[in-house]
Amino acid sequence: MTGSIDTPTRRLDLSGVSAVYWRQPTPYKPLPGMDTSSASWAAEQARYGLGGVLATLPGAFYLNHPFRNRDAEYKPLQLATAAACGLAIPHTLITNRPDSVRRFASRSNGTVYKPLWSTPFKTDDGKWRTIWAHPIDPEEVDETVTGAAHLFQEQVEKTADVRVTMVGDRVFPVRIDGAPALDWRLHYDSLSYRLIEASPAVVKSMRAYLDQLGLVFGAFDFCLIDDEWVFLECNPNGQWAWFDDPIPHQIAGAIADALTRQKRES
Structure with missing residues:
Protein backbone atom coordinates (compact mmCIF):
# COMPACT_ATOMS: atom_id res chain seq x y z
CA MET A 1 0.00 0.00 0.00
CA THR A 2 1.31 3.45 -0.92
CA GLY A 3 0.25 6.91 0.17
CA SER A 4 0.52 9.14 3.18
CA ILE A 5 -1.47 10.57 6.06
CA ASP A 6 -0.88 14.28 6.61
CA THR A 7 -1.46 16.17 9.86
CA PRO A 8 -0.66 19.79 10.77
CA THR A 9 2.71 18.66 12.16
CA ARG A 10 3.88 15.65 10.14
CA ARG A 11 3.48 13.32 7.17
CA LEU A 12 3.27 9.57 7.68
CA ASP A 13 4.43 7.41 4.77
CA LEU A 14 2.15 4.37 4.91
CA SER A 15 4.68 2.12 3.19
CA GLY A 16 7.03 2.54 6.16
CA VAL A 17 4.57 1.49 8.90
CA SER A 18 5.66 -1.74 10.55
CA ALA A 19 3.49 -1.65 13.71
CA VAL A 20 0.23 -0.05 14.83
CA TYR A 21 -0.85 0.57 18.43
CA TRP A 22 -4.64 0.85 18.20
CA ARG A 23 -5.58 2.57 21.42
CA GLN A 24 -9.07 4.11 21.67
CA PRO A 25 -8.71 6.62 18.81
CA THR A 26 -10.57 9.92 19.01
CA PRO A 27 -13.97 9.77 17.26
CA TYR A 28 -14.12 11.38 13.85
CA LYS A 29 -15.35 14.98 13.87
CA PRO A 30 -17.19 16.58 10.91
CA LEU A 31 -16.43 20.03 9.56
CA PRO A 32 -18.02 22.93 11.46
CA GLY A 33 -21.40 24.06 10.19
CA MET A 34 -22.60 20.71 8.87
CA ASP A 35 -26.20 19.75 9.56
CA THR A 36 -26.78 16.68 11.71
CA SER A 37 -27.46 14.24 8.87
CA SER A 38 -24.49 15.41 6.79
CA ALA A 39 -22.20 15.34 9.83
CA SER A 40 -23.21 11.78 10.66
CA TRP A 41 -22.68 10.70 7.04
CA ALA A 42 -19.25 12.37 6.86
CA ALA A 43 -18.10 10.82 10.14
CA GLU A 44 -19.03 7.35 8.92
CA GLN A 45 -17.21 7.90 5.61
CA ALA A 46 -14.09 8.95 7.53
CA ARG A 47 -14.34 5.93 9.80
CA TYR A 48 -14.60 3.47 6.93
CA GLY A 49 -12.06 5.38 4.82
CA LEU A 50 -9.22 6.36 7.16
CA GLY A 51 -10.05 3.59 9.59
CA GLY A 52 -10.16 1.06 6.78
CA VAL A 53 -6.75 2.17 5.49
CA LEU A 54 -5.14 2.02 8.92
CA ALA A 55 -6.59 -1.46 9.47
CA THR A 56 -5.25 -2.80 6.15
CA LEU A 57 -1.52 -2.02 6.18
CA PRO A 58 0.26 -5.00 4.58
CA GLY A 59 2.66 -6.78 6.90
CA ALA A 60 2.01 -4.43 9.84
CA PHE A 61 1.92 -5.76 13.40
CA TYR A 62 -1.22 -4.68 15.28
CA LEU A 63 -1.66 -4.34 19.02
CA ASN A 64 -4.54 -5.13 18.66
CA HIS A 65 -6.07 -5.16 15.20
CA PRO A 66 -9.23 -3.01 15.41
CA PHE A 67 -11.43 -5.71 13.89
CA ARG A 68 -10.24 -8.22 16.51
CA ASN A 69 -10.89 -5.63 19.24
CA ARG A 70 -14.42 -5.16 17.98
CA ASP A 71 -15.20 -8.87 17.91
CA ALA A 72 -13.64 -9.51 21.34
CA GLU A 73 -15.80 -6.86 23.06
CA TYR A 74 -18.91 -9.09 23.03
CA LYS A 75 -19.32 -10.55 26.53
CA PRO A 76 -21.09 -13.76 25.43
CA LEU A 77 -18.10 -14.51 23.19
CA GLN A 78 -15.70 -13.68 26.03
CA LEU A 79 -17.40 -16.08 28.44
CA ALA A 80 -17.69 -18.90 25.91
CA THR A 81 -14.05 -18.51 24.88
CA ALA A 82 -12.84 -18.36 28.49
CA ALA A 83 -14.68 -21.56 29.36
CA ALA A 84 -13.36 -23.31 26.23
CA CYS A 85 -9.82 -22.29 27.21
CA GLY A 86 -10.12 -23.79 30.69
CA LEU A 87 -10.93 -20.73 32.79
CA ALA A 88 -13.59 -20.90 35.51
CA ILE A 89 -16.58 -18.59 34.93
CA PRO A 90 -19.60 -17.75 37.11
CA HIS A 91 -23.01 -19.22 36.29
CA GLN A 155 -22.59 -13.52 42.91
CA VAL A 156 -19.51 -15.13 44.41
CA GLU A 157 -17.93 -14.47 47.80
CA LYS A 158 -14.62 -13.10 46.59
CA THR A 159 -11.56 -12.39 48.71
CA ALA A 160 -10.04 -9.92 46.23
CA ASP A 161 -10.01 -8.86 42.59
CA VAL A 162 -7.24 -9.33 40.05
CA ARG A 163 -6.59 -7.37 36.86
CA VAL A 164 -4.16 -9.19 34.59
CA THR A 165 -2.64 -7.17 31.77
CA MET A 166 -1.18 -9.52 29.18
CA VAL A 167 1.05 -8.30 26.35
CA GLY A 168 2.09 -11.19 24.15
CA ASP A 169 3.72 -13.59 26.60
CA ARG A 170 4.35 -10.91 29.23
CA VAL A 171 1.94 -11.23 32.16
CA PHE A 172 1.23 -8.56 34.80
CA PRO A 173 -1.24 -9.87 37.42
CA VAL A 174 -2.23 -7.13 39.90
CA ARG A 175 -4.18 -7.97 43.02
CA ILE A 176 -6.75 -5.30 43.94
CA ASP A 177 -7.78 -4.98 47.59
CA GLY A 178 -9.92 -2.50 49.48
CA ALA A 179 -13.09 -2.32 47.39
CA PRO A 180 -16.06 -1.92 49.76
CA ALA A 181 -18.58 -2.86 47.04
CA LEU A 182 -19.00 -5.35 44.23
CA ASP A 183 -17.51 -3.23 41.42
CA TRP A 184 -14.05 -1.95 42.40
CA ARG A 185 -14.15 0.73 39.66
CA LEU A 186 -16.45 2.77 41.90
CA HIS A 187 -13.84 3.11 44.65
CA TYR A 188 -10.44 3.96 43.19
CA ASP A 189 -9.50 6.10 46.20
CA SER A 190 -9.74 3.14 48.59
CA LEU A 191 -7.90 0.56 46.50
CA SER A 192 -4.43 -0.90 46.90
CA TYR A 193 -2.45 -2.78 44.26
CA ARG A 194 0.36 -5.30 44.25
CA LEU A 195 1.89 -7.54 41.64
CA ILE A 196 1.31 -11.24 42.29
CA GLU A 197 1.98 -14.50 40.48
CA ALA A 198 -0.53 -16.26 38.25
CA SER A 199 -0.42 -20.03 38.08
CA PRO A 200 1.00 -21.62 34.91
CA ALA A 201 -2.45 -23.11 34.20
CA VAL A 202 -4.16 -19.70 34.31
CA VAL A 203 -1.43 -18.12 32.17
CA LYS A 204 -1.74 -20.92 29.62
CA SER A 205 -5.52 -20.44 29.47
CA MET A 206 -5.20 -16.67 29.06
CA ARG A 207 -2.68 -17.13 26.27
CA ALA A 208 -5.06 -19.60 24.57
CA TYR A 209 -7.89 -17.06 24.97
CA LEU A 210 -5.90 -14.31 23.23
CA ASP A 211 -4.77 -16.68 20.47
CA GLN A 212 -8.31 -17.88 19.81
CA LEU A 213 -9.57 -14.28 19.42
CA GLY A 214 -6.55 -13.07 17.46
CA LEU A 215 -5.35 -10.68 20.18
CA VAL A 216 -1.89 -9.65 21.36
CA PHE A 217 -3.08 -7.55 24.31
CA GLY A 218 -5.82 -8.24 26.84
CA ALA A 219 -6.88 -6.83 30.22
CA PHE A 220 -8.41 -9.75 32.13
CA ASP A 221 -10.59 -9.29 35.20
CA PHE A 222 -10.82 -12.10 37.75
CA CYS A 223 -12.23 -12.44 41.22
CA LEU A 224 -10.39 -14.56 43.76
CA ILE A 225 -12.28 -17.18 45.74
CA ASP A 226 -9.57 -18.38 48.11
CA ASP A 227 -7.03 -19.73 45.59
CA GLU A 228 -9.41 -20.07 42.63
CA TRP A 229 -9.33 -17.49 39.84
CA VAL A 230 -12.80 -16.90 38.35
CA PHE A 231 -12.92 -15.12 34.98
CA LEU A 232 -15.26 -12.14 34.70
CA GLU A 233 -14.32 -10.48 31.41
CA CYS A 234 -11.43 -9.43 29.18
CA ASN A 235 -11.23 -5.93 27.74
CA PRO A 236 -9.17 -6.09 24.53
CA ASN A 237 -8.39 -2.38 24.91
CA GLY A 238 -8.38 -2.08 28.71
CA GLN A 239 -6.81 0.58 30.92
CA TRP A 240 -3.52 -0.05 32.69
CA ALA A 241 -1.88 3.33 33.45
CA TRP A 242 -3.67 4.05 36.74
CA PHE A 243 -1.80 1.43 38.77
CA ASP A 244 0.81 2.46 41.32
CA ASP A 245 4.37 2.79 40.04
CA PRO A 246 6.32 0.90 38.78
CA ILE A 247 3.55 -1.28 37.31
CA PRO A 248 2.53 1.11 34.48
CA HIS A 249 6.17 1.55 33.44
CA GLN A 250 6.62 -2.21 33.19
CA ILE A 251 3.47 -2.60 31.07
CA ALA A 252 4.45 0.34 28.85
CA GLY A 253 7.86 -1.27 28.35
CA ALA A 254 6.25 -4.56 27.31
CA ILE A 255 4.01 -2.76 24.80
CA ALA A 256 6.97 -0.82 23.38
CA ASP A 257 9.01 -4.02 23.10
CA ALA A 258 6.18 -5.78 21.25
CA LEU A 259 5.73 -2.91 18.80
CA THR A 260 9.43 -2.38 18.08
CA ARG A 261 10.30 -6.08 17.91
CA GLN A 262 8.70 -6.30 14.49
CA LYS A 263 11.03 -3.62 13.12
CA ARG A 264 14.10 -5.15 14.77
CA GLU A 265 13.32 -8.57 13.32
CA SER A 266 12.48 -7.34 9.80
Missing part, protein backbone atom coordinates in the same frame (compact mmCIF):
# COMPACT_ATOMS: atom_id res chain seq x y z
CA THR A 92 -24.40 -16.76 33.77
CA LEU A 93 -27.78 -15.96 32.22
CA ILE A 94 -28.44 -13.63 29.28
CA THR A 95 -32.12 -12.97 28.82
CA ASN A 96 -34.97 -10.46 28.57
CA ARG A 97 -37.47 -12.72 30.35
CA PRO A 98 -38.32 -11.77 33.96
CA ASP A 99 -39.41 -15.32 34.85
CA SER A 100 -36.02 -16.67 33.75
CA VAL A 101 -34.25 -14.10 35.93
CA ARG A 102 -36.32 -15.05 38.96
CA ARG A 103 -35.64 -18.78 38.49
CA PHE A 104 -31.94 -18.09 38.03
CA ALA A 105 -31.84 -15.94 41.18
CA SER A 106 -33.70 -18.54 43.21
CA ARG A 107 -30.89 -21.02 42.60
CA SER A 108 -28.13 -18.57 43.58
CA ASN A 109 -26.89 -17.20 46.88
CA GLY A 110 -26.86 -13.80 45.21
CA THR A 111 -27.33 -12.40 41.71
CA VAL A 112 -25.41 -9.67 39.93
CA TYR A 113 -26.53 -7.57 36.98
CA LYS A 114 -23.88 -6.43 34.46
CA PRO A 115 -24.42 -4.38 31.30
CA LEU A 116 -23.51 -6.18 28.10
CA TRP A 117 -21.86 -3.00 26.82
CA SER A 118 -20.82 0.24 28.55
CA THR A 119 -23.42 2.34 26.79
CA PRO A 120 -23.74 5.90 28.21
CA PHE A 121 -27.13 6.38 29.87
CA LYS A 122 -28.86 9.76 29.98
CA THR A 123 -31.19 10.32 32.94
CA ASP A 124 -34.41 12.34 32.87
CA ASP A 125 -32.59 15.36 34.31
CA GLY A 126 -30.15 15.37 31.38
CA LYS A 127 -27.15 13.91 33.22
CA TRP A 128 -25.00 11.15 31.78
CA ARG A 129 -24.15 8.19 33.96
CA THR A 130 -22.47 4.81 33.73
CA ILE A 131 -24.26 1.64 34.75
CA TRP A 132 -21.95 -0.54 36.83
CA ALA A 133 -22.19 -4.15 37.96
CA HIS A 134 -24.42 -4.36 41.02
CA PRO A 135 -26.40 -6.91 43.05
CA ILE A 136 -30.11 -7.21 42.35
CA ASP A 137 -33.08 -8.13 44.50
CA PRO A 138 -35.21 -10.77 42.70
CA GLU A 139 -38.31 -9.12 44.15
CA GLU A 140 -37.53 -6.01 42.10
CA VAL A 141 -37.46 -7.87 38.77
CA ASP A 142 -40.47 -6.77 36.69
CA GLU A 143 -41.64 -6.52 33.08
CA THR A 144 -39.15 -3.76 32.25
CA VAL A 145 -36.60 -6.56 31.83
CA THR A 146 -38.32 -7.40 28.52
CA GLY A 147 -37.06 -4.14 26.97
CA ALA A 148 -33.50 -5.33 26.29
CA ALA A 149 -31.06 -8.20 26.71
CA HIS A 150 -29.47 -8.33 30.17
CA LEU A 151 -26.57 -10.27 31.68
CA PHE A 152 -27.00 -11.82 35.12
CA GLN A 153 -24.38 -13.80 37.02
CA GLU A 154 -24.22 -15.70 40.27
